[in-house]
Amino acid sequence: MNVTRGQEVNVCHDGVTSHFPDYLTLCVVLVMISCAVYQVVFSVIKLLLLGAICTAYISMALLTHGTLFDNQDALLLLSSGSxxxxxxxxxxxxxxxxFTVALVIHGRQTETTSRLDFLWKLQAHEEKDDIEHLQAYNRKLIANILPEHVAIHFLSVDKAPDELYHEECESVCILFASIPNFSDFYVELESNxxxxxxxxxxxxxxxxxxxxLEEDRFRNIEKIKSTGATYMAAAGLTKATxxxxxxxxxxxxxDYALRIRDQLEYVNEHSFNNFKIRIGINIGPVVAGVIGARKPQYDIWGNxxxxxxxxxxxGELDKIQVTHEVYQILHKKGYPLTCRGAIKVKGKGDMITYFLNGRSHDTIEREEGSEQAATEERNHK
Ligand SMILES: Nc1ncnc2c1ncn2[C@@H]1O[C@H](COP(=O)(O)OP(=O)(O)OP(=O)(O)O)[C@@H](O)[C@H]1O
Known part of the structure; x- marks a missing residue:
């Protein structure tokens, strides 16, 4: 539009009046910014929304309310004088x-960043879960290699890395069980x-x-190791047990010694073998400790x-031989034992030993009680 100074300028009034519709334009721009920047929606939705606002306002500016802008131009022309x-x-x-194009591009970039953020968060969560699983697996692994109280000590953060773990334990009951005739059974053939x-x-x-050992009544027994066909366990290694x-x-x-003897008989019946077990039990002080930095092994030592x-x-096959100290405890508890007499023990001279023949009345009653409870539970189901 060309208007020269001195010319009469017609300022129209057709209902809606504003001499400066630029203020309205700025308000629309603010609305568009709030729609585009603060709303977390798909960029396509933003595009449609911004497109709609832009189209509506442009149609208003060009078609329906164009005179508002013309009036502004006329007023500006008058005041500027150019x-x-x-x-x-x-x-x-x-x-x-x-502005709409810029906001749409910004929306696209925000969406891409949000999606990447989401994927990274998801990945971080997965990695965190993996690490937690790995930690739990490692704990379980350590708990399987070492007794629970020792595993707790090794997993504690305030433990010095080179510190030797050892403790002296009183009155620990130690069991050795071996299957001497397993070596006769072991042959290396193509057929096996x-x-x-x-x-x-x-x-x-x-x-x-x-x-x-998972049974509750054997919870205070700890497996130490198995070497070949010899099984070693100890009970009472902590104050709690x-x-x-x-x-x-x-x-x-x-009870455990009697139970593993029965278990081997059961294996014999089902595998048509004739394995014989020989068990020895003693009680006394031991030193317990963990040896080795790689593949650490928990063990006990002492006379x-x-x-x-x-x-x-x-000992003798299929028998449980115990020392006099163990005899004294078991005899008082009603376990049937037979005196074997004096036997020559290397490094110890003559020792009076005993054979444990079976369970005590208390154990039999307890076992019958738990069997009855198990049967009742099965019937109830
Ligand atoms: N922590 C342990 N783990 C496995 N076996 C053990 C452990 N401590 C001792 N023994 C076994 O106890 C047995 C008796 O040990 P002792 O020190 O009295 O005799 P030794 O003369 O060293 O052994 P051996 O006569 O069998 O060669 C040994 O056969 C030994 O293998």
């Missing part, structure tokens, strides 16, 4: 289109996969012995351990 002004309705339309089948059976036997009043850890060990091992090695 010969020419831009036609502001077209300028407004161009600015709004440009070079001995693997024999090892499979030994593994099943040892796993059965391990499984028995040692019972110096009623010697519950010793009776539990006696009481050596004697327990001797009770096994000098």
């Amino acid at each position: 010969g020419e002004v831009f036609v502001s309705r077209y300028v407004t339309a161009a600015v709004l289109v440009g 996969n070079e001995g693997v089948e024999c090892l499979r059976l030994l593994n099943e036997i040892i796993a059965d012995f391990d499984e028995l 040692r019972d110096l009043k009623t010697f519950g850890h010793v009776t539990a060990m006696a 009481a351990v050596n004697v327990a091992s001797r009770m096994d090695s000098t």
